[in-house]
Amino acid sequence: MCAGVAMGEDAVLSPGQVVINALAYSLDLKTLDQENQAAEARVQQAKALGLPSIDLEGHAFRYEGLEDSSFGPNSIIPAIDSRYGASIGLTQPLFTGGRISGQKEGARFSRDASALGRQSATADVMLQALSVYWNWSKAYYSVKSSEAAVAWMEAHYADMQVQQNAGLVTENDALSTEVRLEQARLSLENVRGAVRLAQAQITWLTGIEWASNNIPQEAPLPVEQALDLGTDVVTEALSNRLERAARRLELKSAEEQLQVQRAGYYPQLYLTAKYEQARPNMMNIPPQDEWQDDAFAGVAVSWNILDWGLTRSKVAEAGARAxxxxxxxxxxxxxxxxxxxxxxxxLEVALRRLSVALRAEDSAKLNLRSASDLWQNGMARHSDVLDARARLTEAEYEVVAARSDVALTRAMLEKAMGTLASSDE
Known part of the structure; x- marks a missing residue:
């Protein structure tokens, strides 16, 4: 699948677009959707256990070698070779010791826990998409900085060659410039590779081959501190996180399963009824080779009073699971x-790091300007200029990295506090 605009101008791909497409494509979420459907099916199964079951039966047999039987001179049971019958029966549980009610409640708790798990996984996918996106942004805008550094070094190297030919600088100065130029080119290739890797990850997350002219937006500079220092993040996280609610529902489901196993200690009581048509009807003595019906209704009780510890072991296992x-x-x-x-x-560290990186970038620009002026006036070594340029490149990268890290750590905090799914990003 491909997406994007016509080739030509760069098209900014927002983090929201990546998140939306990642959520739509996520195979993990699709798997959890199927798990939710399975959980709902288990609820319906549990409900059906408490409802009456109706069974239809039928038979047709042909016997060979039968002979008439008699019980005294006046009681003859004729040999009937062909036998047919059909019946309809009803069974309704009346008392199961809490087995059926426990299964129904446990299934409902499991279904609700599964639904909360699906919602929680949505936040995980969102954070994964944002993490890849801001790493892409970091790499992309580091390329811009590295390209500027390479362009500066290429211009400076060309100037050094001219000055070397004129005898104004030594060969060592020209060679040191060339070394720094190649180092800048190597750094540029590294960050370009990081961009391609990030794009591959976005394709993997979204299932979309984005157009090559799609670019990320630059991480915004925070206008004000992103977090109220008075916020009790732990209390809010414990209040909002769906995983916490899901675990409690799973606990309730496990406790209901314990009740299900304890039901094995109690008798099971059922209402049963049946209507039958048979030829011959063996309920009549002597049977006749004709269609006759019968019906009955009553209750049935079963109670396992000795199973050699099977029920006790099941209860122990369910208790351990709970x-x-x-x-x-x-x-x-x-x-x-x-x-x-x-x-x-x-997040707090990222914000402080960004503040320091911005100041360092301003200082590095002034340092490069000063070193260049001093060198041109013969008051500084050429290596000082190269060092100043390298420090500026490093400072620019730190600013780009810090801006992206602030955006990412803010998303991580929102996810940790259970508010990422409702954020604007």
């Missing part, structure tokens, strides 16, 4: 709290 679910719930709470704290710290 305790596992309880532990996973606590683990999820701890993981959410840690993720929220780490994400907040990462």
């Amino acid at each position: 305790e596992q679910a309880r532990i996973r719930t606590r683990q999820t709470d701890d993981a959410i709290a840690l993720e929220a704290r780490q994400s907040r710290i990462n």
Whole structure:
């Protein structure tokens, strides 16, 4: 699948476009959709267990070698070679010790947990798409900086060759410039490779071969601090994160499964009824070679009083599974709290790093201008100029990286706090 605009002018691809297409294409989400359908089907299965079941039966047999039987001189049971019959029966559970109700409740809890898991996975896919997007942006705008550095070095190298031919600079100065030029070219190829890798990842995430003239937007400079320092990120994360609610539903489902297994300790009571037409009808003595009907209704009780520990073992297993679910719930709470704290710290560090990088970029520009002026006036070494240019290139990269990192860490914090799905990005 291909997307994009006609070749020519660059077309900015927004992070929102990448996220939307990643969500639409995600095979992980499609898999979870099928899991949700399976969970809903299990709910319907559990509901059906409590409803009456109606069974139709029929038979037609042909016997050979039968003989008449008698019970005394006046009681003869004739040999009937052909036998036919049809019946309809109804069975309705009346008491199952909580087995059916536990299965229904457990299935509903599992279905709801599955639905929350699907919503939680949406945030994971969104963050994955944003991570790839901002890494693409970082690499793309690093290319711009590296291209500017290479262009400056090429112009400077050409100037150095002219001055070397005129005897104004040494061969060593020209060679050092050439070395720095090749280093700048190598750095440029590295970041170009990073751009292609990021584009390949976006194609993998979205299933779309984007046009080659699609470019990312540059990460915005934050106008103000992105996070209110008074925000209790842990409390908000524990309140919002769907994984936490899903774990609690899974725990309830496991507890219901424990109730299902405990039902094995109790008797099972069923209402049963049946109507039958048969030829001969063996309920009549003596049977006659003609169609006759019969019907009955009653209750049936079954109670397994000795299974050599089978029920007890099933209860023990279900209890252990419920305790596992309880532990996973606590683990999820701890993981959410840690993720929220780490994400907040990462954002604060990224914001401070951006502030320092912007100041460093301004200083590097002044340093290059000063070093160039001093060298042209014979008051500085040529290596000072090359070092100043290298420091400016590095400072420009740090600004690009810091801007992208601020955008990414902000998305990570929103995901950690359970608000990414409702964000504008």
